[in-house]
Amino acid sequence: MGAHHIPVVADVLLTDIKVNREDMIVLPGGGVGVQNLAASEPLIGLLKEHQSYKGLLAAICAGPTIPGKLGFYKDIKAICYPGCEGDLLGAVISREDVVVHRNFITSRGPGTSLAFAYKLLEMVKGAETAKKVSSGMLYNKVP
Numbered sequence: 188m189g190a191h192h193i194p195v196v197a198d199v200l201l202t203d204i205k206v207n208r209e210d211m212i213v214l215p216g217g218g219v220g221v222q223n224l225a226a227s228e229p230l231i232g233l234l235k236e237h238q239s240y241k242g243l244l245a246a247i248c249a250g251p252t253i254p255g256k257l258g259f260y261k262d263i264k265a266i267c268y269p270g271c272e273g274d275l276l277g278a279v280i281s282r283e284d285v286v287v288h289r290n291f292i293t294s295r296g297p298g299t300s301l302a303f304a305y306k307l308l309e310m311v312k313g314a315e316t317a318k319k320v321s322s323g324m325l326y327n328k329v330p
Contacts, residue, residue, distance in 0.1 A: 190217040201229045208240045211311065216248020216268060216296060225253050234259075243310065245292035247303050251275060254291070264288040268296045301326055 189195055206212060212234065214224065224230055230253075237244065238259055246254060251267040252274035254260060261277030266286045272278075284299040285292065285306045292310065294303035305326065309317035321327070 190219060201227065201233070204233065206233055206237050206242065208242055210237075211243035211245060211307070212237055213307065214244075214246035214250035214253055216246075216250045218249060221249040221252060224250075225256065231257070241290045243290050243292070245294075245303070245307055247294040247300060248296040251293045260291065263291055265291060265293040266295050267293060 214221075234244070234254060234257065238254070238257075244254060244259070246267075248268045249271050251260070251265055252271050255265070255267070255275035255278060258276050260275050263278055264281050264286050265275050265278040265288065266281045266283060267275055272280050281293075285294045285302045287306065287310075292303070292306060294300070294306075301321075301324075305317045305321045308320060
């Protein structure tokens with residue numbers, strides 16, 4: 188159940204997922220959801236494995252606190268929901284809406300979710316595709 192009582196039903200178990208080097212893991216935000224994700228040993232194992240080969244890891248809102256508590260952001264520029272910065276251990280805290288540094292993409296929260304989404308699209312499909320899609324959605328601020 189999401190923070191706003193919207194049910195989310197998985198179509199595959201986390202233990203059945205194999206993340207490849209070229210895949211991007213995206214962590215959502217939300218207080219209770221992030222607490223549940225942070226308590227998931229299979230997820231933490233997956234994140235550590237993915238980080239061992241510097242796979243792309245994106246997180247928004249309180250989501251960056253998960254890799255942050257694991258020490259992934261040491262000397263990395265990152266951002267999260269205001270007030271959660273203490274959990275980004277060793278990070279260089281930014282004030283930007285979306286931050287890309289090395290293999291990490293982080294964003295502040297609900298109000299920055301479109302900028303975050305278009306940055307992810309740009310990283311996966313290229314700047315031209317991100318610009319085309321954002322333009323069609325009447326969003327004129329592609330990061």
